Amino acid sequence: MHFKAEVKHSLRRAEERYGADLSKKDIAEICKIILSPNRDNKVFLHQEDSGCSHWLVRYKDQKYRVIFDERRQVTKTFLEFEPVHEHLWKQTHDKQGHPTLGDIVRIKRMKLI
Numbered sequence: 143m144h145f146k147a148e149v150k151h152s153l154r155r156a157e158e159r160y161g162a163d164l165s166k167k168d169i170a171e172i173c174k175i176i177l178s179p180n181r182d183n184k185v186f187l188h189q190e191d192s193g194c195s196h197w198l199v200r201y202k203d204q205k206y207r208v209i210f211d212e213r214r215q216v217t218k219t220f221l222e223f224e225p226v227h228e229h230l231w232k233q234t235h236d237k238q239g240h241p242t243l244g245d246i247v248r249i250k251r252m253k254l255i
Contacts, residue, residue: 145211145214145216148211148214148216148217148218149166149169149216149217151218151219152164152169152216152217152218152219152220153165153166153169155219155220155221156206156220159220159221159222160204160206160220160223162204162206168201168202169216169217171201172199172201172206172208172217173210173215173216173217175199175201176195176197176199176208176210177215183199183200183201183235184197184198184199184200185197185198185230185231185234185235187207187230189212193211193212193213194209194210194211194212194218195209195210195212196208196209196210196221197209197210198223198227198230198231200231200235205223205227205228205231206220206223207220207221207222207223207224207227208220208221209221
């Protein structure tokens with residue numbers, strides 16, 4: 143990853159909002175989860191006009207709400223994981239993080255974000 147400022151910002155926000163002590167390698171792994179065609183451990187929420195996408199991601203038994211820059215392929219920030227997101231996660235994944243529906247759930251803007 144070539145975008146040090148975005149990575150540093152993501153690391154700070156993960157610490158601030160989740161108490162997570164993530165490393166640059168962890169951020170790279172979260173990016174790999176988002177970019178993977180495999181639907182395990184992630185739920186797509188929506189795409190912004192700016193090219194950033196919103197995801198729910200499970201990594202190391204913790205669920206995160208991540209803003210991902212599709213063009214640069216790097217995390218932009220971590221936002222709070224709210225109770226409504228836990229409800230969406232449970233509707234779309236089993237306890238192992240595998241999808242339970244046939245396709246990625248695309249959440250329309252329902253004032254969740």
